[in-house]
Amino acid sequence: MTEPIRVLVFGTVGTGKTSCCNTLAGKKKEVSNQARGVTFTSQVYEAFEANGKSIVLTDTAGLNESELGTVPANEAFMQLTKLLKNSNEGYNLLIQVFRASRLTILEKNNYDLFVKGIANLKIPVILVVTGCEGFFPMSQWREENREYVESSDLIYKDIICTCFAKAEQRTELEPIYARLRDESRQAVLAAIIKYATETPVKFYDSTGQDYAKSFADMLKQVWEFCRERFKWYLLLAAFEGVFVSFLVDVLEFSEEDARKIVEFFNIN
Structure with a gap:
């Protein structure tokens, strides 16, 4: 049996990260708000099939505004340890998620932590930008911001502009949103399959005597x-x-x- 593609999805609370994972996996998990979001907590989705490949997503809460310039609670440190322990099988790909707006130090810090600090630049990463339904086409965000992203020393294999929201306030627009969600899902899944490494990259050796x-x-x-x-x-x-x-x-x-x-x- 072929091993699944393991993907670590990270981003701050409120970026649409869990909505993205729910849509990709076709499964419903609770969407956190800022009050419930705890740094480094994670949830793993059951494996699902896409384009003939098995994919496993791990949805992880990254650094939030409250952690910048403050002493992290012991709870956050233990959650980080738990995340790393549960990552013993490694990952084939990283996905950073943030909303369509100007990059802030928060997004930069999350990139540095997961891509450089944890993965040690050994795992490819793609950027999924949510909230792009206000752009036409959605890829307009990428064209307007690509140079700024690259100048911020954020190196991605691809930047995918998406919409995973629902038109809850204006239900007459839901058919349009549904089409955009499906379009976004197909684009992200195609990128996962294209850029994932052949075998998972492990953070540590979980099988040896040491x-x-x-x-x-x-x-x-x-x-x-x-x-x-x-x-x-x-x-x-x-x-x-x-x-x-x-x-x-x-x-x-x-x-x-x-x-x-x-x-x-x-x-x-």
Whole structure:
């Protein structure tokens, strides 16, 4: 059986990221709002077929406005650890999602974190721009903003302008929106199949004898990137024991491996 194409979809809350994933997968998951959005939380969709390929999407909440220039809560750090632990099979492609507006430092920071900090520039990435129903054609956004995107050091294999919204306020326009959603779905799926790597790129070795050290090295690399790039630091009073319990009880590491990870990682 052919292995599925694994895709990590990231972006801030409110960008239409989950609506995009729902439309691509043909399945309904709850769309988060800003109050419920928690950095690095993720949900995995069941595999679905598209153009003869099996695809698995992981919908991940990226950095939000509230995390910029602040101390990240321990909960956010543990969610990051959980995301990375659950990524043991790797990914064939990254998709960044944001709304059709001028790029901000928030989009730049999310790109840097996922593409450079976590994937270490080893996984191709495409940009899906939502909310393009106000442009005619939708690809107009790409033509107007391509030069600015490239000058911001954001390198994508492709930029896909989309609409995944529904005309809930003006129902007479829903047939038009439905056509745009279908058009957008086909364009994104085609890009996934075109740009995905043949085999998943793994963040760490989850099968070898040095599993705990490999995971700890990867986690430390990501954390040091965040600390240097975003000036993050952790308030670690009595956190080591909590983190060990989290690794054992939630992520199902053995206690021996959990303590090795903390020792190798040497959080500070």
